[in-house]
Amino acid sequence: MENKRQNTILTIIALLFCTLLIYLGDNNLSRFQLRILNLSAIYVILGLSMNLVIGFTGMFSLGHAGFMCVGAYTAAILTMSPAAKELIYYMVPIHPLLANIQWGVIPAALAGGIVAAIFGVLVGFPALRLRDDYLAIATLGFAEIIRIVVTNTTSITNGSLGLKDIPSVKSLWVYWGFAILTILILRAIINSSWGYAFKAIRDNEIAAEAMGINILKHKLLSFTIGAFFAGLSGALMAYLITSIDPTMFRFTFTFQILLIVVLGGMGSITGSIVAGVLVTVAMEWLRFVEQDMNFFGFVIPGISGMRMVIFSILLLLVVLFYRQGLLGTKEFSWNFFLKLASKRSKQKEVS
Amino acid sequence: MVAAYVAFFGIAIFALPWWLSFLIAIIVTTVLGVLIERTAYRPLRDAPRISALISAIGVSYLLENLGIVVLGARPRPFPRPENLVWNIKVGNISFLSLAVIIPIITILLLIAVTLFVNRTKVGIAMRALSRDFETASLMAVDVNKVISATFAVGSALAAVGGIMWGMQYPQIDPLMGVFPGLKCFIAAVMGGIGSVPGAMLGGFILGMGEVMIVGFMPELSGYRDAFAFVVLILILLFKPGGLLGENVVEKV
């Protein structure tokens, strides 16, 4: 009990510290730095939501890009000004019901998550009876279908032309605010009785069912929560880059998120957070290999696709040689942190 | 994709005769398939299924993007060997010889694979392994050899498929294998995993279905690629064993 209270206090202090950091960051960082940090926040949410599905519940679902697509479009359509809509939908005019809506970014982002969650239920209900490779292909297929539908429902989505002039959001508050909320909510879920039910299904589905757990219901719950957060990050992605089109939400997105989950450790929230930031920064940093470089007058042409080669190799290395990832299923805990700190200080005293 | 490219380079750059290029393409692909099995799948055989799947995704992603890096993302025309491709005229309908050659090759391969799987020792061992891995490995089946052989045959067949694809749509690019690859899996599931005629039937239905959608309901042609997935999901829900497969109950 004593310990618990102490941990709660430490968590609150850490949250206040984060708030301070966000405040300082918002005012002092360059636009480029802010953009990378915000992108990290989005990838952290994505990594966490996929980890819930793959790492904690053991469902090999590859539909994340599809749910992001749904969330991004929902948020974009809800937030764009009527004037912008009239301009952009020049091929086929927008459906009259949607033409005059203009919501705030936060409610629209939540709506993006909710619509994605509804899609999650629709997709999950048939697909989650499947397992392993079958589930992977079916969810991948659904993500493709979502993309194809978005491309073809021009009066709602503007089809392959995509959407532009989505209200831009640059503040760390929004992105990291959502990221921190996601972390707190998912942590609470994982540590609750439901989280253990998910892990039981992952560990041994037959035994979990014999313990009275309704497998389909719990898989659907986990999958839908995952879809919600994927949709939310899709919405945030739309605010960050302000223009979207259906080709963006290809399998490549899902692949990058998978890399985050595998690298961080399947079944570790902390791992997904660390890997989410690492992979985002690496992705931006590695952009240089795809751009033309100018070395003392020599132009070295950029090689497109190189980043993905590096990421595929990284993914393979991790699964082949370091399967538990950075953190395995371990989590950050204050007790461990405090022990580490006291050891350090003791060492210092000795020396 | 690899096969199509190797053949492409054989013909277009090294000016090799087409049959030699095709042969080299098939061999290269086969060797590559076996190498991939050794390095990326074998170490994970006792690992959770998810790890092997992730590894598979990693490998295909690596090959495709390596393709983009080395060869560029632009599609290239695939050279059609003169002696294989000519116009046939029957009455006033004219069509390419490929329309005849490809089905013939497919049927020949189908017969060959069926014979291989049912009659040869390796083929029978393959089927035993897929049925019951543990028992089969206890019964002195050399698991490594059989799995290598499976990958070799699979890759060689994929190579033939890739070359035929290249000739039919005389254009290739590094990502050409993605959709066909997914659709192949879907065709196999549709027909029933483990059934050679099933895979053939699945492939046939898929191909016909796509063409018919485009032909009869042109307003839906945007949804063409969705067709395969819709069919897959329907099949898995209503006849999970596939059209020609038996419903296998997982052993508990």
Add this chain to the structure above:
Amino acid sequence: MSSEKILITKDLTIKFGGLTAVSGLNLDISKGEIIGLIGPNGAGKTTCFNIITGVYKPTSGNILFHNQDITGLRPDLITKLGIARTFQNIRLFNSMTVLENVMISKHVRLNANLLEAVLHLPRYTNAHRQHLEECMELLEQVGLADVAHEKGTSLPYGKQRRLEIARALATQPTLLLLDEPAAGMNPQETLELMDFIKKIRELYGLTILLIEHHMEVVMGICERITVLDYGITIAQGTPAEVQANQQVIKAYLGTVEDDA
């Protein structure tokens, strides 16, 4: 009173492709009994358990549990009705401690929703605390309290089997199905297990259906025995009757050596 029927199976049959794994099984179990199900390897014993618990759907036949037809019901619903089981090949949750393994059974009894759990509202925390206490008490009773916080799969084999039984008991069953609980145990552990089974029957008012190869266990604690061979029931009766049955002796002579 003791003739109240708990489980009745009528002509239960299941086919896998060409193989009839269980053929026309008739069981009739009264409250409080310990019934043995024996037969050579591959006779179809585990398959019977899988049918009764809903893991497999029978090709034909019916199952009545407390006079309710449960044929083809989903496994989790059958568990909720009061049938629990253990597995021949141990199926513990390998990421979890002993206590967590047992706590999983309580999840369905939770009277709170996910939102209450995420927000740590009292209805959830109280129910959770009460379940923890119940599970600790259960572990106490089965002698696993001292290892409650160790990983389930790190326990010695005998204790893992005991944990499987504890986990099944936590679902609060009236009928318990045990699949080879003594497999891999030494004679000492086997003796302890026999006492343990009798003890939990008294303590929880259980009816038990038991698959076992150790004849001393079966003959020692079962009141009646059903013998299967190639899915067919070849004998039913008291231990003494079954031991004297010519067909049983014949079925066992061919195969008994390889599971000894």
